[in-house]
Amino acid sequence: LSKMLHSDLLPKGSPEVTREFMSTLVTLLLNYVEMQNDRTSRVLEFRHPKQLEQIVDIDVPDEESPSNLYQILLDCQQALQYQVRSGHPRFFNQISTGLDMVSLAGEWLTATTNSNMFTYEVSPVFVLIEKAVLQKMRELVGWPTGDGIFAPGGSISTLYAIHLARHRKFPLCKTKGVYALTKRPIIFTSAHCHYSIPQAAAVMGLGTDSVVEIPVDEKGRMDIDKLEEQIMACLERGDEPMLINATCGTTVLGAFDPIMPIADLCEKYDIWLHADAAWGGGVLVSRKHRKLMNGIERANSVTWNPHKMLGAHLQCSAVLIREPNQLFSCNNMSADYLFQQDKHYNVEYDTGDKAIQCGRKNDVFKLWLMWRAKGTLGFERQVNGLFELRDHLVRRLNEFEDFELILPEPECTNVCFWYVPPSCANMVGNRRYERLGRITAIIKARMMDRGNLMVGYQPLDDRPNFFRMLFSNAASTNEDVDFMLEEIVRIGHEL
Amino acid sequence: LSKMLHSDLLPKGSPEVTREFMSTLVTLLLNYVEMQNDRTSRVLEFRHPKQLEQIVDIDVPDEESPSNLYQILLDCQQALQYQVRSGHPRFFNQISTGLDMVSLAGEWLTATTNSNMFTYEVSPVFVLIEKAVLQKMRELVGWPTGDGIFAPGGSISTLYAIHLARHRKFPLCKTKGVYALTKRPIIFTSAHCHYSIPQAAAVMGLGTDSVVEIPVDEKGRMDIDKLEEQIMACLERGDEPMLINATCGTTVLGAFDPIMPIADLCEKYDIWLHADAAWGGGVLVSRKHRKLMNGIERANSVTWNPHKMLGAHLQCSAVLIREPNQLFSCNNMSADYLFQQDKHYNVEYDTGDKAIQCGRKNDVFKLWLMWRAKGTLGFERQVNGLFELRDHLVRRLNEFEDFELILPEPECTNVCFWYVPPSCANMVGNRRYERLGRITAIIKARMMDRGNLMVGYQPLDDRPNFFRMLFSNAASTNEDVDFMLEEIVRIGHEL
Numbered sequence: 001l002s003k004m005l006h007s008d009l010l011p012k013g014s015p016e017v018t019r020e021f022m023s024t025l026v027t028l029l030l031n032y033v034e035m036q037n038d039r040t041s042r043v044l045e046f047r048h049p050k051q052l053e054q055i056v057d058i059d060v061p062d063e064e065s066p067s068n069l070y071q072i073l074l075d076c077q078q079a080l081q082y083q084v085r086s087g088h089p090r091f092f093n094q095i096s097t098g099l100d101m102v103s104l105a106g107e108w109l110t111a112t113t114n115s116n117m118f119t120y121e122v123s124p125v126f127v128l129i130e131k132a133v134l135q136k137m138r139e140l141v142g143w144p145t146g147d148g149i150f151a152p153g154g155s156i157s158t159l160y161a162i163h164l165a166r167h168r169k170f171p172l173c174k175t176k177g178v179y180a181l182t183k184r185p186i187i188f189t190s191a192h193c194h195y196s197i198p199q200a201a202a203v204m205g206l207g208t209d210s211v212v213e214i215p216v217d218e219k220g221r222m223d224i225d226k227l228e229e230q231i232m233a234c235l236e237r238g239d240e241p242m243l244i245n246a247t248c249g250t251t252v253l254g255a256f257d258p259i260m261p262i263a264d265l266c267e268k269y270d271i272w273l274h275a276d277a278a279w280g281g282g283v284l285v286s287r288k289h290r291k292l293m294n295g296i297e298r299a300n301s302v303t304w305n306p307h308k309m310l311g312a313h314l315q316c317s318a319v320l321i322r323e324p325n326q327l328f329s330c331n332n333m334s335a336d337y338l339f340q341q342d343k344h345y346n347v348e349y350d351t352g353d354k355a356i357q358c359g360r361k362n363d364v365f366k367l368w369l370m371w372r373a374k375g376t377l378g379f380e381r382q383v384n385g386l387f388e389l390r391d392h393l394v395r396r397l398n399e400f401e402d403f404e405l406i407l408p409e410p411e412c413t414n415v416c417f418w419y420v421p422p423s424c425a426n427m428v429g430n431r432r433y434e435r436l437g438r439i440t441a442i443i444k445a446r447m448m449d450r451g452n453l454m455v456g457y458q459p460l461d462d463r464p465n466f467f468r469m470l471f472s473n474a475a476s477t478n479e480d481v482d483f484m485l486e487e488i489v490r491i492g493h494e495l
Numbered sequence: 496l497s498k499m500l501h502s503d504l505l506p507k508g509s510p511e512v513t514r515e516f517m518s519t520l521v522t523l524l525l526n527y528v529e530m531q532n533d534r535t536s537r538v539l540e541f542r543h544p545k546q547l548e549q550i551v552d553i554d555v556p557d558e559e560s561p562s563n564l565y566q567i568l569l570d571c572q573q574a575l576q577y578q579v580r581s582g583h584p585r586f587f588n589q590i591s592t593g594l595d596m597v598s599l600a601g602e603w604l605t606a607t608t609n610s611n612m613f614t615y616e617v618s619p620v621f622v623l624i625e626k627a628v629l630q631k632m633r634e635l636v637g638w639p640t641g642d643g644i645f646a647p648g649g650s651i652s653t654l655y656a657i658h659l660a661r662h663r664k665f666p667l668c669k670t671k672g673v674y675a676l677t678k679r680p681i682i683f684t685s686a687h688c689h690y691s692i693p694q695a696a697a698v699m700g701l702g703t704d705s706v707v708e709i710p711v712d713e714k715g716r717m718d719i720d721k722l723e724e725q726i727m728a729c730l731e732r733g734d735e736p737m738l739i740n741a742t743c744g745t746t747v748l749g750a751f752d753p754i755m756p757i758a759d760l761c762e763k764y765d766i767w768l769h770a771d772a773a774w775g776g777g778v779l780v781s782r783k784h785r786k787l788m789n790g791i792e793r794a795n796s797v798t799w800n801p802h803k804m805l806g807a808h809l810q811c812s813a814v815l816i817r818e819p820n821q822l823f824s825c826n827n828m829s830a831d832y833l834f835q836q837d838k839h840y841n842v843e844y845d846t847g848d849k850a851i852q853c854g855r856k857n858d859v860f861k862l863w864l865m866w867r868a869k870g871t872l873g874f875e876r877q878v879n880g881l882f883e884l885r886d887h888l889v890r891r892l893n894e895f896e897d898f899e900l901i902l903p904e905p906e907c908t909n910v911c912f913w914y915v916p917p918s919c920a921n922m923v924g925n926r927r928y929e930r931l932g933r934i935t936a937i938i939k940a941r942m943m944d945r946g947n948l949m950v951g952y953q954p955l956d957d958r959p960n961f962f963r964m965l966f967s968n969a970a971s972t973n974e975d976v977d978f979m980l981e982e983i984v985r986i987g988h989e990l
């Protein structure tokens with residue numbers, strides 16, 4: 001391969017060189033997969049940006065003598081060496097973690113087909129698959145029919161939902177814009193909601209001020225009395241209560257806003273109910289844990305990211321709509337070059353005109369392939385396993401005095417805590433928490449230098465930095481949880 | 496593999512079973528790649544939706560006994576069998592075609608790392624690579640510095656640009672919304688622009704009526720006099736001319752709006768100039784053809800989709816901004832859980848807070864790997880080759896009387912034409928074109944049944960359906976162009 005150039009690959013080159021090049025790459029990739037699953041291997045090899053810029057050669061070349069195929073494989077090796085192993089059983093840093101092999105197989109196939117999802121004409125099987133998977137997800141929400149689409153991430157899925165809610169209440173907005181609205185639409189959401197809610201309001205020309213954040217209770221759930229107060233205040237101001245967003249599984253604390261009372265208010269005041277279950281939606285596959293989302297069938301729309309709790313690869317996010325044929329009337333632009341109406345097949349299968357994108361990635365095949373491999377019952381076992389890991393961690397945290405739990409009974413698989421070094425054991429009040437906050441950031445830095453573990457931290461409301469442990473990786477075990485605690489204590493004692 | 500289940504794969508199962516499963520899959524995928532490059536193989540095996548639903552088993556299973564690994568490979572085989580081969584040298588149906596092997600290698604690696612682009616912390620090398628590639632693309636536009644981001648497709652890239660233009664002219668809009676605008680912002684674009692422009696206006700709460708479509712000349716380019724007329728009319732109405740979109744490579748005719756005169760008007764009236772070069776941006780790598788975008792350096796923002804003319808895999812689209820540090824102030828929401836400011840590394844490298852997404856796919860690595868393999872000069876040769884194919888087709892169309900060219904001298908690699916069957920040879924006027932339009936759809940249907948070729952068609956303005964041939968596949972040759980003409984004539988004579 002060291003003598004071979006890009007032009008020796010298909011289409012101009014030969015199948016043999018292509019096979020050799022791709023097989024050698026696959027060996028590299030499978031080694032990377034095996035290494036990630038080896039607990040003695042590092043989660044990351046941290047380098048500061050300036051340092052890394054010296055170590056890695058990422059120059060984008062102009063000159064004619066491009067790298068030969070051997071150099072390309074070295075480029076791949078280099079990228080793998082310094083990439084953070086988000087599939088490692090001790091990577092707890094983000095909500096999306098893990099490396100499901102069937103999902104990976106689905107992604108490799110998707111890439112090989114280079115398939116675009118906007119018409120049946122170019123991706124017949126994948127369009128049928130998307131239809132079937134969206135239907136299964138709606139059934140799990142509790143809807144017999146409805147609409148939906150896979151979108152590039154939960155933030156865009158939620159943008160779709162709020163855009164649709166505005167279209168239903170103010171259909172003229174599509175052509176005339178927000179000026180045509182007689183009243184200002186207001187969005188109600190939890191103070192702990194994901195920032196994609198105000199982000200959508202900014203993009204949609206409503207402004208972040210149109211988002212009213214409702215305080216949360218001590219469990220991090222939206223306070224329903226305060227919610228009704230704000231709805232009434234909104235009506236008194238002459239504004240229009242347009243949408244309530246119930247966060248099902250908040251990003252940090254993992255709280256579930258109570259859907260039933262929120263749905264009652266939505267019916268009472270004729271407000272669109274969106275459920276941001278980007279994270280918590282995974283509980284719907286578990287008969288044991290889906291009660292956390294009791295009443296979800298009363299929502300008008302739901303964001304659900306299988307690339308979070310179900311362990312599908314990035315990106316895999318769906319927005320589900322209770323009523324059928326909603327997205328088309330909201331988003332269609334009827335471009336003749338793509339959505340010809342005189343095609344020789346039933347153009348109802350051309351989903352492109354209900355999207356706010358034109359070209360759209362095939363994000364569904366990998367999820368379908370996982371579903372074929374596990375069945376809903378397999379996903380249920382996987383999700384139940386994550387909750388068992390959470391329970392194990394909560395038990396251990398209660399045994400250790402070096403730690404202080406933020407929420408004694410977390411709802412989702414998030415577990416938030418402070419590490420309390422001996423030096424702070426008998427401190428009290430602000431001084432104590434301020435110090436715990438600073439220590440959290442220092443421990444995280446040390447953790448990344450040692451490279452055996454990655455756990456995220458953040459401040460929240462008046463609480464200084466604290467660790468947020470989070471289970472979404474099917475590979476993690478109780479030993480990994482115990483290792484996490486011991487590693488933090490080790491680092492803590494070094495300080 | 497027929498006795499093995501999902502649980503026999505990593506992480507719970509063994510490396511051996513994993514290796515066997517993934518290697519068998521890779522064999523399937525490489526066979527698919529080789530088949531696509533064999534001109535005697537079909538471009539597609541068309542089935543009507545109802546028919547395909549009977550043939551393929553796409554059930555999403557609940558029950559416990561999930562398919563074994565052999566069945567999963569059969570599921571993959573089935574998907575490949577009926578998928579349209581967009582990498583086939585005779586697939587001319589969409590703007591994104593082809594299958595570049597180095598790009599495929601990049602996608603397989605990206606999937607294996609399952610990398611999220613929102614912070615340096617989790618994707619250090621890929622974040623540095625995105626920075627380097629965006630810089631290279633800006634240099635080709637003619638900007639020494641600037642800003643930019645990879646987005647999920649050209650439509651979202653253009654949404655970023657228009658959202659930023661609004662932010663620059665009406666910074667209060669981010670918090671107060673469109674109501675706070677003293678004047679209505681108006682967007683000017685060509686009547687042949689891509690529908691993502693009105694789509695963005697609808698999503699952003701400006702309304703499609705805020706988009707003023709300017710008539711085009713006989714070459715399909717925006718009429719500059721009419722543009723100035725509309726700007727003055729807008730000012731007279733008391734509206735605010737906010738943005739002019741110059742389409743560099745229109746979707747159907749491949750026309751390039753003249754940037755220089757448009758840039759003059761932008762400077763004269765202080766209007767943001769966006770260039771939608773999603774399709775035509777590829778010419779920037781070619782010293783011979785970049786003159787089609789003369790003056791591009793005067794734009795404020797550019798949309799460029801390497802997943803079109805440069806042949807990168809879907810999705811690969813960037814929005815480039817002339818001035819640095821623009822996207823952050825427009826889009827940041829400063830979520831503490833992700834963009835902590837007390838990290839132990841330089842948080843300037845955390846690009847997530849300038850995005851309108853939260854999680855963001857790694858769309859850049861495959862493009863970087865292609866650039867490493869070819870160099871800009873390799874891309875130049877590739878793009879020049881596409882224009883040579885276009886010239887070959889135009890020459891052949893002028894030789895055949897069975898065809899009628901829509902534009903005698905196309906600007907981009909789009910070639911639009913009617914097939915004129917003997918029965919219409921001496922027809923004239925509307926009757927003739929109406930019949931040509933109907934025949935086009937019939938020929939396309941036959942073409943898909945025969946499965947050896949796929950060429951798109953569409954009506955445009957007052958012209959009925961006509962074929963749009965389009966070169967973006969580096970695998971196509973003059974023989975494929977000749978085959979296309981012969982195949983259409985064969986089908987035409989059967990009618």
Ligand SMILES: Cc1ncc(COP(=O)(O)O)c(C=O)c1O
Nearest residue numbers: 358359648649650689746773774
């Ligand atoms: C001129 C033009 N702009 C924008 C787009 C939208 O790009 P995407 O399909 O990546 O959203 C297209 C797609 O064909 C196009 O031709």
Ligand SMILES: Cc1ncc(COP(=O)(O)O)c(C=O)c1O
Nearest residue numbers: 153154155194251278279853854
């Ligand atoms: C509750 C919640 N909603 C939405 C999102 C956004 O999802 P994405 O990152 O796919 O845009 C997240 C991401 O962490 C989340 O936790």
